[in-house]
Structures are given as structure tokens and as C-alpha cells.
Amino acid sequence: MNSMDYDVVVVGSGVVGASIARLLSSYELKAAVIEKFPDACFGVSKANSGIIHGAFHHATTTLKARLELKGNMMYDQLHKELGFPFKRTGIIVAAFSSEEMKTVRLLYKQGVANGAPGIEICGSERLLNLEPGLNPDIAGGLYAPFAGVVEPYRFVFSLMESAQLNGLDFIRDFEVVRSSYDGKLHQVFSSDGRAVAASFVINAAGLYADKISEIFNGEKFKIHPRKGEEFLLDRNSPARPNNVIFPVPAKESKGMLVIPTVEGTTMIGPTSEKIDDKEDSSTTYSNMERIFLQASRMVSGISRRDVITSFSGLRPVLENEDFLIEKSQMAPAFIQVAGIQSPGLTAAPAIAEYVLEILSKDCGLKLEKKKSFIPEISRTEKIYGISPEKLDELIEKNPAYGNIVCRCEQISEAEIVDAIRKGHTTIDGIKFYTRSGMGRCQGGFCTYKILKIISRETGIPIDHITRRGNGSFITGERISGELK
Amino acid sequence: MKKKLICIICPAGCTIETETDDADLVKVSGNKCPRGAEYARKELLSPERTVTAVVPSDSEVLPFIPVRTDKAISRNLVSQLLKTIYSIKVKTPVKRGSVLIENFQASGVNVIFSRSVKN
Amino acid sequence: MIKKTYDAIIIGGGAAGLSAAWNVAKAGFSTAIIERENCLGGILNQCIHTGFGLHRFGKELSGPEYAEMDIDLVAANKVDSFINTTVFEIRSNGILKSVFASSAEGVTEFETRAVILSMGCRERNRGNLGIPGTRPSGIMTAGLAQRLLNIEGYLPGRKAVIIGSGDIGLIMARRLTWSGAIVMGVIEILPYPSGLARNIAQCLDDFEIPLYLGHTVSAINGKERVESVDVSPFKDGVPSLSGTFKIDCDTVLISAGLIPENELSVKAGVKLSNATGGPYVDSSMMTNVPGIFACGNVLHVHDLVDYVSEESENCGSAVVSYLSSDECSCTQGNISAGSNIKYIVPSKYRTGIPQKFYMRSLMPFENAMLTVKCADKILFERKLKYVRPPEMQSFTLTPEMTDGLNENSPEINVSLTEV
Numbered sequence A: 001m002n003s004m005d006y007d008v009v010v011v012g013s014g015v016v017g018a019s020i021a022r023l024l025s026s027y028e029l030k031a032a033v034i035e036k037f038p039d040a041c042f043g044v045s046k047a048n049s050g051i052i053h054g055a056f057h058h059a060t061t062t063l064k065a066r067l068e069l070k071g072n073m074m075y076d077q078l079h080k081e082l083g084f085p086f087k088r089t090g091i092i093v094a095a096f097s098s099e100e101m102k103t104v105r106l107l108y109k110q111g112v113a114n115g116a117p118g119i120e121i122c123g124s125e126r127l128l129n130l131e132p133g134l135n136p137d138i139a140g141g142l143y144a145p146f147a148g149v150v151e152p153y154r155f156v157f158s159l160m161e162s163a164q165l166n167g168l169d170f171i172r173d174f175e176v177v178r179s180s181y182d183g184k185l186h187q188v189f190s191s192d193g194r195a196v197a198a199s200f201v202i203n204a205a206g207l208y209a210d211k212i213s214e215i216f217n218g219e220k221f222k223i224h225p226r227k228g229e230e231f232l233l234d235r236n237s238p239a240r241p242n243n244v245i246f247p248v249p250a251k252e253s254k255g256m257l258v259i260p261t262v263e264g265t266t267m268i269g270p271t272s273e274k275i276d277d278k279e280d281s282s283t284t285y286s287n288m289e290r291i292f293l294q295a296s297r298m299v300s301g302i303s304r305r306d307v308i309t310s311f312s313g314l315r316p317v318l319e320n321e322d323f324l325i326e327k328s329q330m331a332p333a334f335i336q337v338a339g340i341q342s343p344g345l346t347a348a349p350a351i352a353e354y355v356l357e358i359l360s361k362d363c364g365l366k367l368e369k370k371k372s373f374i375p376e377i378s379r380t381e382k383i384y385g386i387s388p389e390k391l392d393e394l395i396e397k398n399p400a401y402g403n404i405v406c407r408c409e410q411i412s413e414a415e416i417v418d419a420i421r422k423g424h425t426t427i428d429g430i431k432f433y434t435r436s437g438m439g440r441c442q443g444g445f446c447t448y449k450i451l452k453i454i455s456r457e458t459g460i461p462i463d464h465i466t467r468r469g470n471g472s473f474i475t476g477e478r479i480s481g482e483l484k
Numbered sequence B: 001m002k003k004k005l006i007c008i009i010c011p012a013g014c015t016i017e018t019e020t021d022d023a024d025l026v027k028v029s030g031n032k033c034p035r036g037a038e039y040a041r042k043e044l045l046s047p048e049r050t051v052t053a054v055v056p057s058d059s060e061v062l063p064f065i066p067v068r069t070d071k072a073i074s075r076n077l078v079s080q081l082l083k084t085i086y087s088i089k090v091k092t093p094v095k096r097g098s099v100l101i102e103n104f105q106a107s108g109v110n111v112i113f114s115r116s117v118k119n
Numbered sequence C: 001m002i003k004k005t006y007d008a009i010i011i012g013g014g015a016a017g018l019s020a021a022w023n024v025a026k027a028g029f030s031t032a033i034i035e036r037e038n039c040l041g042g043i044l045n046q047c048i049h050t051g052f053g054l055h056r057f058g059k060e061l062s063g064p065e066y067a068e069m070d071i072d073l074v075a076a077n078k079v080d081s082f083i084n085t086t087v088f089e090i091r092s093n094g095i096l097k098s099v100f101a102s103s104a105e106g107v108t109e110f111e112t113r114a115v116i117l118s119m120g121c122r123e124r125n126r127g128n129l130g131i132p133g134t135r136p137s138g139i140m141t142a143g144l145a146q147r148l149l150n151i152e153g154y155l156p157g158r159k160a161v162i163i164g165s166g167d168i169g170l171i172m173a174r175r176l177t178w179s180g181a182i183v184m185g186v187i188e189i190l191p192y193p194s195g196l197a198r199n200i201a202q203c204l205d206d207f208e209i210p211l212y213l214g215h216t217v218s219a220i221n222g223k224e225r226v227e228s229v230d231v232s233p234f235k236d237g238v239p240s241l242s243g244t245f246k247i248d249c250d251t252v253l254i255s256a257g258l259i260p261e262n263e264l265s266v267k268a269g270v271k272l273s274n275a276t277g278g279p280y281v282d283s284s285m286m287t288n289v290p291g292i293f294a295c296g297n298v299l300h301v302h303d304l305v306d307y308v309s310e311e312s313e314n315c316g317s318a319v320v321s322y323l324s325s326d327e328c329s330c331t332q333g334n335i336s337a338g339s340n341i342k343y344i345v346p347s348k349y350r351t352g353i354p355q356k357f358y359m360r361s362l363m364p365f366e367n368a369m370l371t372v373k374c375a376d377k378i379l380f381e382r383k384l385k386y387v388r389p390p391e392m393q394s395f396t397l398t399p400e401m402t403d404g405l406n407e408n409s410p411e412i413n414v415s416l417t418e419v
């Protein structure tokens, strides 16, 4: 074995790939994650509802129901070690008719069967007590106190940071296009001609898991994208519930929700729409109308005036609607982690354990705990909401804390520089890492400041800086004598 | 020939109706003040505009310095003027009001700095 | 923590803050401006076109020139200025205020008796407008594009569509064209342009840039960088998709209005008006929090900097009276918006002194009558050649006009009617 060869390579750095990566890094292995984008979490994992689900939506017989509950339970420990924003807010499913209450009873039974702790079936009085902002016409509903919300990109970044700290390699801008296998090693090739060798490959490529499977001569399946559009409301919106508010679910999706995000904003959505194009991240006018109508039915104070941005994400869905996690029957030394739709974010920590079990049991890889494993990562101080005294102390240690770059979310130059030094050198990467440009002005004020800081720290000329790689340049060229 | 113009002299933006005969303006209406009539005559015979731009500089604080023409310049000269401005690199310090380009193409129009920059 | 004491602290060194500051300082009070950017002047620094100062100086200056006039006055009147310093909190301890600001030197607590809010405004963005479509790069507010081009020298793109026909957008259409880019069109949802007619003429017509009135962008398309926009007629409050056409472009600029920047004010307990997005102020330009004043774009969005300066000078004078405790003790009455008036600022009047009011109409009228009434009594009437929502109107209420009113200062109503 060449010293550059890996024991395990994970394709994809979404929440699934990153969870697997961190777990791999706790064993005596040589492992790497390869990602086509310049940063982690630029796929499905960046555009979702950020909910740690309550384990009552899916039938006990499914793999996703099992991994959902287990994953949920693992979040406290991870949060303690990695410090990403996470809060157990609770979920309320709001029913507005006796017909809907029938479904709530079914959900309750399903939750109990799945082992969901503390789950309650509630009348209107109990619900209005828990959540005074609910529409008073409510008939009753379900309460799952142990569900929560998480900042998905911070979670993924912290997993990757931890994995790298413990020796895992993160290979960016590496789009897998081809592979070969010599009976011992996979050779994995990128679109720009680089190669990586690995004994085992894990397919965690989200929407493109079907394509990766094909590249490695694995099972033939098709990932169907199912689109969800979401709207984000200002921190000052009066519509900010304490719990995540769900409607009674429809057949294929959990319905459109009102979500108090960990960051203090309110999010409404998502829609659920089968589409063909895996790159279609568009939002539409008619869906906006639908979301606002549905959300306003449940919670008062939702106003179009408070919208700060909207986005859409695509759920990677398999025909049978369940997760597919197994050692490939067709491709050698290859593990499929496909169809990871909702509750994929919730289940990810449990998916990682499941995958490592497959590696050791089905693939015979020897797993030995790394003695030097460091579970914690360093925390960067943030200036948001801190006292003048505390800020003064921070500035004394590092004057860059005194320069407030993003005014809406109060992010200092020190935090931006920290993000850049941790490898986030695109505008989106810095935005997802620090929240700069995520507030109400959406980067109107801070974008040029961040461009200048990136350029100063990395030497990349401003007109070469991208939003998220692949030619997504922010500005055109600089004025010079040669202008037409 | 009849033509409608919008006066750009002040924010009122009057719609001015004009009538020309050969090369002379014979009738003007719609202007709320005499400056409008003067504008209409110029606009029909030889239109002029004030030009503003930024000029590259050697300053670290302000790599591009704002400049403008000190009076309106013939529209025919605008693109040449801009090309000239963009191809200069200015040495700082500069003072607001001081001249960057004197009497551009004998038009009688100067380009002046519209901001002072120490360095 | 560093501690400093001043009679008055001005937050924001744009046109408003500068004027207010030198007017307070000239009366002999110690005054400081706190500005987050690396120089004074505010938004004017990036407005390199001419058109500023016609009312105040009788000539058309560029934004930076106009700003320098006030920066010189600020220096001459011995105002201290702290640049690269951001205010993040205001606390009231009775009559005294503490203004906390951060810079590379640390946090400074400025203790003061009067605070003037002059933080300006921010731009409405794509999210606020809810424009559907994809999220490629190349979508930015017109103000950010203006900053990139006029201060940093970077062209935002090569082929642009501008959403909104506000003056900033129109000015940017010309700037882009003069910088070598192509502007494919300006899309305005209203049936009339929201910028000045002169800017339509000299920024669009001069370059044959099409203006699509009564249209909206129903989708932005493109993967990495913007590739095109879908433009649809806007009918009965919704985009009519059947009439949609595509315009190819690599850049979308959004120029769809400004919102006063009042996060700091709200945290300090200042109450905002829904109509302006800025604080309610009384006839002394004072907010509901005693000792906190406001002027400029943070109070209500202005279209002309000359009015910003005028209003801020008045605010400066009112602060001088406040600091010298020689304010007129007479009661203040409400002044309210009537027909075709979106808002009126300030929202209180006082008898016995001349006082200037600023307002905006809801819809355009050719030949309008401005009427100021108290119950049925007409205090003052004036004919106006036109009123348009994008252009602010103003009038002065003189002591003579309010002479006959009783001591309880009854409510005054202002209206615009078409004649």
C-alpha cells in the first residue's frame, strides 16, 4: 500500500459524509472525504428545515424511523463536544378538526411504538398553554418535547473540523467522474485529472448517489429530487413560536411548518414537489402564496413584510421512500448510503454508526479506537449579544474583534478571518460559517468588506472570489485603461 | 419638426414640446421656467451632458477618485473622454476642484477632482 | 474600557450627522461624531454623480464634494470624530446616556446628555421583494453595485437588468453604461417610474435603455452566475405569467427602495412609525426617549440631500436648546396625515416658532392643493405644480398661521387634493 492510499474514502461532505468522516477519524485509519464543491455542506445539507425530528412521522418498520430516533438521541453529546447551535425546542403538530385529530392519534401510536420519549397527545388548552401564538381555533394535537432545531451548516462544518483535527483529509473541488478497481484498491478520478486511491469507498453523494453508484459499477437505482421551498423571516417578526409547529401531515411530506430557528429567525416551509432537474433550486411565486397561507393558518403575525430571504432544497428520494444503507452487492468494497431524505439530518449521527458497523462486520475492516482522539474543537468567540465589558476584553486580545463587519448579525472581522483560516474562502462558505450576510440586509453592506478581507488573507484578487466556486464570481473585472 | 423633450436642468423634469424649422427652434412650450427653453435649444442643436467618473489612483485608501466635468460637454465627446479618464493613473495627494484634464479636445471643458485625497 | 464625556454624541457621519454636529458644536457644546466606516460622508461618498446641493449651494455638486463642504465645517467647529468605530448599544441612566462603541482600540463608553441618531438607511433586497427563481451570484442591490464600482473600481457585471426605477437604479444604469457594461432594461412594477423624469431622460433615454413599466421580474434564472430574468406584466396585484418574456443578463441590480436603519434605536426604547420606518419625533426632533434625537435617512428616507442637511441643522438647533434648557415650555400638538399624504415628519407642532415639515404623497397629482387645517379652520393653503410619491414635499408652519389656535394645541391635519 502506497503511503498516499486511504483505507476509506467518503464521497460527499454533506451531513451524512461529515458524520461518517468524524466517526472514521476516531479510529486508527487513514481516511479522506472528497467533495466537488470548494467547501463542505454546499449540497442538500445546506438547504433544509434544520429540525431534529421527533420520531413519530415514520412507521416502525422503516430504517429511517430507527435511525431517526437514535440520531436524535446522539445530538446532546455531539453538541457538548462540538458546540454548534442546537436547541431542544419541542414539536407541536396542530390539528384543526376532528378528522385531523384522527391522524394525530395514529401519529401518537406510531411515536410510542418507535420509542419516542415524552410524547403527548394534547387538547387545545394544553397546546395553547405551551404555545400562546397558535391559532385559538386549534382542536388539539401532538407534543414531542425532545425534538429540536439545529444550524445544519454549523453542524456539518464542526464535524469536518473535528475530523480534520483528528487526521482525516478533506479534499475539496474534487468532482468524482471515474473510477477503477484492481481487486485491492479503488482509483478515484476527478474531473480535473487528480486521483485518489482507497480500499473502501462510501457513497454519501446525496442527490448524485445514483451517479456515483454507476461510476463504481454499483446497484442501478434512481434518486428522484423532491423540492422544498422555504422562507426566512426577520428576527423582529412577531411570529416566533417556542416550538416547531407542524400541520397534520399529508401523504408524502410532513407539510409546511413554522420553525423557530436556533439563530433567532422564523422559517416557514417547506413545500414538497417532485421535479426532474437535480440542479433546479428555483422558488416560485405561487408556492410563496401557498406557504404564507398555510403558515398563517397555524400561527398569527406572519407577514410578507418580514421576509428576508427564500431558498429551496431538493430531497434525495428513492422509489421505496426509505434510506438505502448497505454494502453493495455489485461493486466491491463499496458502501451505499443513498436516499437520505428527511429525516436525514436527524439520523446522520446514527447513519454514521450504522455505516461503521457495516465496514467492520460486512467488510471486515479492523476498527481500532484512536487513543489520541480529541472529541472537542476549539471555539471561536462570537461578539453577537455580548456585553460591552466582554467585548472590550476580546478586543484587547485581538483588535480585529473591534471591527464589526456584518452589522445585522454583528459579526466581527476576527470571526471572518477565523473562518477564512479554517478554509472557508468563498462568500457562501463564510456566510454559512459565520452568518455574515444572513441577516436582514442580506450582505448589502458587508459583502464588499468581506471580499476585501478574503483578498487580503488569501491573496485571491477580488474579481476571482466566488460565491460558491465554479465560476460564481461576485464582481466583474476592475476598471482599467483597456475598457471598451 | 415637432419633438418632445424632458428638461434635465432641475428635479421638476418638465416635458417640453418643441418645434424646429431648418436649424432653428421656433416654438417651445411646457417649460415651467426660462432655463427650460435654453435647455431645449441646446438639446436640439448640440446636446451636452455633465460627465462623472472615477479615475484610477495610486492611493491605498481610495484606489479610485471621483472626477467630473466642470460644465456640460458635447455628447459626441463623452465616450472619448471616458476612455481617456480610465486610462490615467493619478498620483495622490489631490485636492477637490483641482484640474485633472484641461480643456479636453479644445472643448473648453475641464475635468476636475470631486474629492480631496491625502494619499 | 475607555470612558469619554461629551455634551452631544452623533451616531453616523453622513450628511445628516455632519450637519447636526457642526450646528451643535458651533453653539459651544462639546460634540463628537461616531462613524463606522473609514471616513466621514456616509452614502454621499459613493454618489459620484452630480445633482447635490442645488437648493443649499445653488450649484450641482457631486456627492463627495457636497460631503466635503460639511466635513470642513465639522473640522472648523472643532467636532471630534471617531472613524472605524461602530456604536452597538445606547443605555439611558435618567438624563444621562451611555453610548457604547467598538473599534480596534477597544470599547469606548461615551457619556453624554444628548444623542443624535443619524445612521442612515439600508436598501430593500431580493428577499424583501420576494423575487422567485434561482440563487446564482450576480444579484445585488444597486447601492452595493455603486459602492463596488465607484469606490473599489469593480464592474458588477457585463450585462445588467435593473429591478426598480428608483433614482439610484437609474443613476447606476448610466454609470454601468459609461463603465463599459450593457444595461438590458429597467423593470418597474408600478405604472409610473419612481425616479425623477430627468433621470429617466439622461440615464435611460440617452442610451436607449428600455423601461418596462407595470412589469415585474417573475423569476431569476442561472446556476452559478445569473443567466437571464423572466419579465411578466403585473396585473391586479399578481404577475401575469402568460405575457412573460426573457431578458439575457449576467447581473441583476435591485433598486426598490430604502429602509431606515433603526435596530440600534429600537434597542434603546425608541418607538418607530409604520409609515416611515423611522422614529416618531416631536417638534424638537426628539424621539419618545428624552435626550435621543433623530434626523436624516434614519428618520425617514429623503430623496434630496439638501433636505437632509436642512432637517439636520434644525435638529442641531433643537439639541442646542435642549442642552441650554431654554426650550419653549408650551404644549405640543399632533399634526396628522390627511388625504394623499403617506406621512408627515415631525409628528408634533408647537406654536410660537416657525417650523418645517416634510411629507410624501401617496399618488401623483398634477396641480395639487396643499391644505393645513385645524378642525374646519384653514390655517394655510398652497398651490403646487405637481406632487409625486418619489419627491418629498415640505412647508413651514409659521407662528402667524397657528396664532388663533387655543392653548391646548388641537390636532392639525395636512392634506393634498387635486385641482
Ligand SMILES: Cc1cc2nc3c(=O)[nH]c(=O)nc-3n(C[C@H](O)[C@H](O)[C@H](O)COP(=O)(O)OP(=O)(O)OC[C@H]3O[C@@H](n4cnc5c(N)ncnc54)[C@H](O)[C@@H]3O)c2cc1C
Pocket (backbone or CB within 6 Å): A011, A012, A013, A014, A015, A016, A017, A034, A035, A036, A037, A040, A041, A042, A043, A044, A045, A046, A047, A048, A049, A050, A051, A052, A053, A174, A175, A176, A177, A204, A205, A206, A207, A208, A212, A226, A227, A228, A229, A270, A312, A313, A314, A315, A316, A340, A341, A342, A343, A344, A345, A346, A347
Ligand atoms: C427542503 C428540505 C427540508 C429538510 N428538512 C429536514 C429536517 O428538518 N430535518 C431532517 O432531519 N432532515 C431534513 N431534510 C433532509 C436532509 O436535509 C437530508 O437528508 C440531508 O441533508 C442529506 O445529506 P447528505 O449528506 O446525504 O447529502 P448532501 O448534503 O447533498 O451531501 C452530498 C455531497 O456530495 C457531493 N457530491 C455529489 N456528487 C459528487 C461527486 N461526483 N464528486 C464529489 N462530490 C460529490 C455534493 O456536492 C454534496 O456536498 C430536508 C431536506 C430538504 C430538501
Ligand SMILES: Cc1cc2nc3c(=O)[nH]c(=O)nc-3n(C[C@H](O)[C@H](O)[C@H](O)COP(=O)(O)OP(=O)(O)OC[C@H]3O[C@@H](n4cnc5c(N)ncnc54)[C@H](O)[C@@H]3O)c2cc1C
Pocket (backbone or CB within 6 Å): C011, C012, C013, C014, C015, C016, C017, C034, C035, C036, C037, C041, C042, C043, C044, C047, C051, C052, C053, C085, C086, C087, C088, C118, C119, C120, C121, C143, C146, C167, C168, C171, C258, C264, C295, C296, C297, C298, C301, C302, C303, C304, C305, C306, C308
Ligand atoms: C444609494 C443612495 C443614493 C442616493 N442618491 C442621491 C442623489 O443622487 N441625490 C440626492 O440629492 N440624494 C441622494 N440620496 C439621498 C441622500 O444623499 C441621502 O439621503 C443622504 O446622504 C443621507 O444622509 P444620512 O446622513 O441620513 O445617511 P448616510 O449617508 O447613510 O449616513 C449614515 C452614516 O451612519 C453610519 N452609521 C450607521 N450606523 C452606525 C453605527 N451603529 N455606528 C457608527 N456609524 C454608523 C454609516 O456608516 C453612515 O456613514 C441617495 C441615498 C442613497 C442611500
Ligand code: SF4
Pocket (backbone or CB within 6 Å): B007, B008, B009, B010, B011, B012, B013, B014, B031, B032, B033, B034, B035, B036, B037
Ligand atoms: S423647465 Fe425649468 S422648472 Fe422645468 S425642469 Fe427645466 S429647469 Fe426645471
